[in-house]
Amino acid sequence: MATATARAAPRAGILARPVAPMGIWSWLTTIDHKRIGILYELTAFIFFLIGGLEALLMRSQLVQPDNTLLGPGQYNALFTMHGTTMIFLVVMPLSAAFFNYIVPLQIGARDVAFPRLNAFSYWVFLSGGVLMNLGFLIGAVPDMGWFAYSPLTSSQFSPSVGVDFWVVGLQVLGVASLAAAFNFLVTIIQMRAPGLSFMRMPLFTWTTFVTSILIVLAFPVIAVALIELMFDRLFGSTFFNVTPAAAGAAAAGGDPILWQHLFWVFAHPEVYILILPAMGIVSEVVPVFSRKPLFGYPFMVYAVVSIAFLSFTVWAHHMFTTGLSAIAMSFFAASTMLIAVPTGIKIFNWISTLYGGSIALKAPAMFALGFIAMFTIGGLSGVMHASPPVDTQQQDTYFVVAHLHYVLFGGSIFALFAGIYYWWPKITGRLLGDGLGQLQFWLMFIGFNLTFGPMHFLGVDGMPRRVYTYSPGMGWELWNVVATIGAFVIGVSVLVFIFNAFKSLRTGERAGDDPWDGMTLEWTIPSPPPHYNFVEIPTVAGRNPLWLQKHPELAGRHVPGADPIATDTGHSGSEGSGAESHDGHHAVHVPDPSYWPLFAGAGIFVAGFGVLLSAGGNLSLLAVTGVGLFIVIVSIFGWSLEPVNEPVQA
Amino acid sequence: MQQVASAPPAHPPTHVEEPSTGLNNRKVLMWAFLGSDCMFFGALIVSYLVYRGRWQGHPVPTDVFDIPYTSVSAFALLMSSLAMVLALAAIQRGDIRRLKIWLLTTAGLGLVFIGGQIFEFTTFGHEGLTLGGNTGGTTFFVLTGFHGAHVSLGIAWLLSLFVQAVRGQMAQARSLDVEIAGLYWHFVDIVWIIIFTVVYLIPI
């Protein structure tokens, strides 16, 4: 731990340190967790619009039987990119935006543990998102579904380089997610304010913590699966190839089911990576807007942790129709039913929090309530799939499409909008219009249910998913029209949000530090927060520290007696606004900007691009990948030689 | 925590931030990474195991294995772990001369291992075991190849520490840098302990 005093920048290193406080370079070289959070938010929202347009195109194609708006190939490309975009480029980075912006504020820190690694995560995420979508420019779009089932992905059946864009893009996105997850894991373990023990952490911080664990353990598996697929396609290995490499050669002997297992070992925890942050946001919003502490806080925490354990034991319920043995099906059916228990506990705890509360139906609360209702429906249709015979009936029908959208749209996206309305004033200093927020909520809620509710019926009526059109007379016409109308209503609701956002930025009501009478540390500091966040690192005396200070009677209701105010330090109720100041060594954890994360991210982009160039068959173009990796290595050296602080031997 | 910077001039905040646990950030990061890397190598080893006994055609890995040869290179890697902890013990005592010796020994034994692997891959290739020949070759080369890549990265890391030691930049206070590099190095070693048993010795 250095004891640093103010000193002149720039300092030693290969490049002079960027110093501009504003302007484009200050954003390109920023390592401030708040700015990185905003970059994540904006980038993810642009991808949200792209993914939404892809969905609207698909719904337009399906509005009537035998429609010819899209061909089958275009439709395949659209559902592949819609799924991939919404999962990896929208819900995950929108969650990451809140991890970045909110978690350091909630734990009373001035930044994350590794600020430059954090900037690196963002640039690598952007590289992966661009690489994934580059195929649109040359007309080679991934078109094998977001799950990329083998053997459809083999060179034989997918000769186009579209699959390679998906493989490389996802691999790069995985690097970004892993870097970010390691960072938040260490940040939450290491940088909590004094007194903020694990069982006092806000639920959103808890879900960030557990989500990071899931990313850290699940993404290496998809990394291996993607490496194997890349080797199959580029270098002729036989991980998933069934057919011989050349005429007359022996059968390759690859097993396509191996891909499915590896993919779902990753992708089922991924489902919880998408929903846990949403649950965390709702667990913040519901108590504040019902003016009651979260009901059953310890059980909420245990539920999140047990979901983390169980999520690695359920993957094969996505594969009940692949011919698993009876014992395996029984195991995965039982574990799937078991994981519904902690999920149910959370729903009951939110409802119990609402019960008896004085509920303020502001926009964040509306979206949170919408989440609880829609997620419950999606959760129930999910438990249905735990039963192998039922699942076999519903496999690959629109029923599954309905289920997953109730969980990921009715769940994650509604909760993320709750978070946007809740934390927007903290981020921008201005409130979003509540009237427009209510309008957006109702448009989105009605549009969502019009779109995905009927898909339950379509699925039970046997309409298959991932098929670009259908014949008249199947009884599917009505509900497809309804679903398409609903999709456009959702589109309008998003336009309302964009209007609301611009209006708020120009003329929105000033928020002040604490517009919602919040209970966590981020509401103790100005909106928007100064770049060092906290003038003094707060000392936390219990759960819901700000309520402990403002409304001890509110916070006390469900906080055990063992949590009196400021037992640890004697700074009674002094979080944020307290006047105590430890004299002696003063140092601030506000690191300076750096070019290196940007350069390293660019190097990864070049490396991925090199793989794509060589995917056409010319492996010598892998030299471009070599150049990219060289840029990464140079950047890492520049990174480690650039002092972030004065030498330790002070 | 090494990331401390100049105070903003207008509002000089106070309080030194101590890590909540009293542990070092980078060491926590390294252990999280190693937990994660368990899943990485787990998936690669599992890919090998899934096909074991279902290989089609010849040669398959067990046809070409040379157990005495691989035992020697496995032993070299095992002994490099000893050299690594001796390097750590040296810097913890402030003995930079022995630190240099043991770092170089560790990297050297790692190079012996990598050289052995290159020779082994070449020999197997001549005997007909190829990346695309059958699932045995595919899973064997990718698993051991990625382990080799981890070892190579570790050698580069150790050599960069060695260069810093030669240039007089290592001191007792930086023992944590050696310890963290060592954690990575030992992990690569224990992965090979598993690979050596599961891939080479167990005869199913």
Add this chain to the structure above:
Amino acid sequence: MSAHQPEHAHPGAQQYITIAAILTFITLVEVSVYYIAALRPVLLPVLVVLSAGKFALVVMYYMHLKFDNRLFSGMFLFGLATALFTAIAFIFLFHLLQPRFVT
């Protein structure tokens, strides 16, 4: 999490060398049992136990988990346990429960 446990109660060079001797011995035993035909039927469990022993020795003594903060053990063992569970599940799924490939 028990904070502020000693982070640097590491063993000395003498103990490191003792561990290395044990590791060498186990490796010799491993390679030897591989060549003893009489042990073929029990080779699998014997090798698994021996290599698990080597693994544990390196992790506990060379990586200091035996002496270090328990948080580190938790982080590593959680990853290791998840990987082991997944690996064992794959062996069941592909080999033991349902041998779907007959060559």
